[in-house]
Amino acid sequence: MTAADITRAIEAIWRIESARLVAGLARLVRDVALAEDLAQDALVSAVDQWPKQGVPDKPGAWLMAVAKRRAIDLFRRDKLSAQKHEELARSIETLREEPDPAAGLELADALTQEAALADHHLLAAVRGDLLEKLGRRREARAEFERAARLTHNARERTLMLGRADVIAATTSTR
Numbered sequence: 001m002t003a004a005d006i007t008r009a010i011e012a013i014w015r016i017e018s019a020r021l022v023a024g025l026a027r028l029v030r031d032v033a034l035a036e037d038l039a040q041d042a043l044v045s046a047v048d049q050w051p052k053q054g055v056p057d058k059p060g061a062w063l064m065a066v067a068k069r070r071a072i073d074l075f076r077r078d079k080l081s082a083q084k085h086e087e088l089a090r091s092i093e094t095l096r097e098e099p100d101p102a103a104g105l106e107l108a109d110a111l112t113q114e115a116a117l118a119d120h121h122l123l124a125a126v127r128g129d130l131l132e133k134l135g136r137r138r139e140a141r142a143e144f145e146r147a148a149r150l151t152h153n154a155r156e157r158t159l160m161l162g163r164a165d166v167i168a169a170t171t172s173t174r
Helices: 003-029 032-053 059-097 101-111 121-133 137-150 154-172
Strands: none
Touching: 003 032, 003 059, 032 059, 059 101, 059 121, 101 121, 121 137, 121 154, 137 154
């Protein structure tokens, strides 16, 4: 089969199988938009692999298997992410309750060594709080600015920048 033949075969298979594929995935993931994304990912895999390996005997089943594996990977990644967020929430609560800011800062610094937590805006904000309590105002301001850059939430960004501005204003008047 030539590359043009395979391309035409992929297009024809997609026209025949895409609706069934999306419907089956939607039942599995209970989200039509996600099902469409998974189906498209499977199509991209087909476009990449079929010219090298040939069109499989059951292309619809192949597309479904690839899409299901991607869905499983996505669910696993989401579950791991949720667990990490729960762990972070517990750690942040522990930090906020720490009576000694220096000990809390030491714990926060240890948490930033974990790759999954290093760039989390709440951890940067807690570090800012602790640094401010220790009188390290310039570092605290930098942490609140970093927290503002890391968050995707506009309200949180405004809050973090406000905290940084308050620290800047009180630092410059002293």
